[in-house]
């Protein structure tokens with residue numbers, strides 16, 4: 005059994021994907037070109053945002069957003085304590101200070117109440133200037149943008165949506181990557197919309213930021229890449245990856261629906277045995293991960309072992325709060341509370357999740373879990 009079955013996906017769409025890759029090889033253009041432009045247009049249209057700028061990966065996408073806003077030393081950026089390292093890593097990269105925010109126990113996304121407490125702490129007790137919120141759409145479910153957007157407005161903060169896991173999700177029909185002042189995603193192979201290498205994209209309605217982002221992506225280019233008007237990066241999406249993504253985008257909604265059916269089946273079978281994911285009624289998740297919570301760390305270890313023995317792969321996203329990571333622990337604030345993140349890190353377990361998971365496999369996974377839970 006596969007945790008995320010990229011081979012099955014490829015086998016289902018082999019001919020069209022092979023053909024798309026062959027066409028790039030024949031054309032001999034490997035950076036930029038028509039497939040990249042077409043992908044950016046299609047993605048912007050899909051999300052419902054004016055500009056899409058592709059780049060080399062989801063981490064660069066986050067960093068480029070902070071660069072476009074001129075965020076740097078003395079600035080505070082609020083990041084959930086429970087997320088992949090990248091969401092916070094980019095903040096010190098531009099010289100700013102990450103301030104970690106606890107999560108909601110049901111959605112695993114940033115808690116708006118904890119966010120307000122963290123902003124007030126920075127206002128009242130530090131010399132830092134609050135500048136931006138990085139809201140992560142963890143495991144595929146959009147963050148609580150109704151409330152986070154209001155907080156961003158109230159405190160005059162930029163809102164950056166990290167939808168690396170969120171692509172395909174929506175709230176009342178509005179799609180992920182449309183909630184931030186700038187939003188980003190990743191096309192890492194195992195993400196909801198993945199390519200066959202690294203890739204990323206940035207979304208915004210703001211014309212000036214879009215122009216700045218296009219410059220920062222290509223060595224701070226001015227009129228062209230040999231006219232350099234600012235210090236930038238080299239962060240581009242390869243043509244082959246764009247061609248693959250164009251093919252995958254065509255069946256993306258169908259796969260997302262299948263993932264929703266898998267998640268519903270998991271929840272039906274596991275309800276009452278473990279804590280299953282909670283989605284607010286107006287939320288549609290892309291199900292990047294299906295994450296349950298066991299009673300405690302020991303139960304999780306038992307479940308993982310039993311699943312492993314049965315040939316079922318699992319993963320722990322995430323074992324450590326960001327404020328306890330060696331590279332970030334100096335930014336931990338003892339006055340702020342991270343107990344939901346801490347408890348979640350000890351008990352969460354992500355199960356196989358992809359569009360090609362069969363009913364028999366889901367049943368086997370759930371039976372195995374039930375055999376170790378009360």
Ligand SMILES: *Cc1c(COP(=O)(O)O)cnc(C)c1O
Pocket residue numbers: 061062063064087088090091140166168169190191192202203204
């Ligand atoms: C994967 C991921 C990223 C980084 O994406 P890369 O393309 O691997 O750089 C950022 N944020 C979150 C939440 C992610 O899961």
